[in-house]
Amino acid sequence: AWGVPLPLGFALAALVGCAAGVGTELLLYRPLRRVQATQLNIFLASLGLLIAGQSAVLVAFGPQARVLEGFPMRGIELGPVAFTTIEALWLAVAWALIGGLMAWLWWSRDGLAIRAVASNPELAQCVGVERERVFLLVFAVGSTLVGLGGTLLALRDTASPTMxxxxxxxxxxxxxxxxxxxxxxxxxxxxxxxxxxxxxxxxxxxxxxxxxxxxxxxxxxxxxxxxxxxxxxx
The missing domain is CATH 1.10.8 (Helicase, Ruva Protein; domain 3)
Incomplete structure (x- = not known):
């Protein structure tokens, strides 16, 4: 949209997504957990952050949609099924990320810690798992994936504050x-x-x-x- 090469755009989107996720965890969710906020309060805070974030992007970049270029888009037909090259890219990237994420969660030390905290946070902390580090890691990884997903979506549609x-x-x-x-x-x-x-x-x-x-x-x-x-x- 700003003359940035597409691979660099993907990298920047992942980096910005990761930074946004880490910032949200450190500045919003972690303080809420410290004061033992209810699930409803956390949900309302998340909703407020979503609205504020959209408004901030709207003010910073304007309401106009932006087109991402650099990936050839053409139709593909396989019998009765028709799709585009971008949708084929979506499918390939989605399954690659799902497979990689599952492998990481099941066969890495960090993945084991994440699954332990998800199952029983108190017990996980008792056996030495650092809950706050796990929360931060989850937000970093999840938000990175969101940045990549948003860029993929904008390839077919457009990038806008409400996308x-x-x-x-x-x-x-x-x-x-x-x-x-x-x-x-x-x-x-x-x-x-x-x-x-x-x-x-x-x-x-x-x-x-x-x-x-x-x-x-x-x-x-x-x-x-x-x-x-x-x-x-x-």
Whole structure:
């Protein structure tokens, strides 16, 4: 959008995302945990940060959408299935990141610490796991992935201050569909949600996508309240 080469743009987006996540953890969530804020207070603080962040970006860069260039976009047809090169890139990058994230969580020391804190924070701290370091690491990694995802999304659409609203909502629904705390569950939830929205789009107008998403969420939560692939004990 500003004449920056695309690979450098991806790197900068990941770096800015990581910095934003670390800053949010240190300046917002960690102080809230220290005063033992309720889940509702934390949620409201998150919502306020989202609104403030969007407003800050709007003031800094203006309301106009920006186009990202540098990746060739053309159509691909495989039988009855049609998609673009950018959507193929999405799929490849998404599965590579999901596989790498799962391998890191299951087979690295940091991944073991993250899973321990997610399962039982108090017990994990008793056996020597530094909870605050784990929280910071999770925010850094997660926000880095968000920066990469946002750049991929802007390749097909445009970059704007409000571009993250639908992806954030879809991510929340996917996490609840798959089961909170399950990386494979989140991936499965995203696939279920995407298929439902696009198949529904064959017979319904596009503005029904949001309704379809919540119908799918409600149906799954009624049948399996913990999610499709919720970790044991939840």
């Amino acid at each position: 993250g609203m639908h992806p954030v909502l879809a991510a929340f629904i996917a996490v609840f569909l798959g089961g909170i705390g399950s990386v494979p569950g989140a991936a499965l939830g995203g696939m279920v949600l995407g298929l439902a929205e696009n198949m529904g789009g064959l017979v319904l107008p596009g503005y029904w996508q949001g309704v379809i998403a919540f119908v799918v969420l409600f149906t799954v939560l009624v049948i399996r309240p913990a999610g499709l692939l919720a970790p044991r004990g939840r």
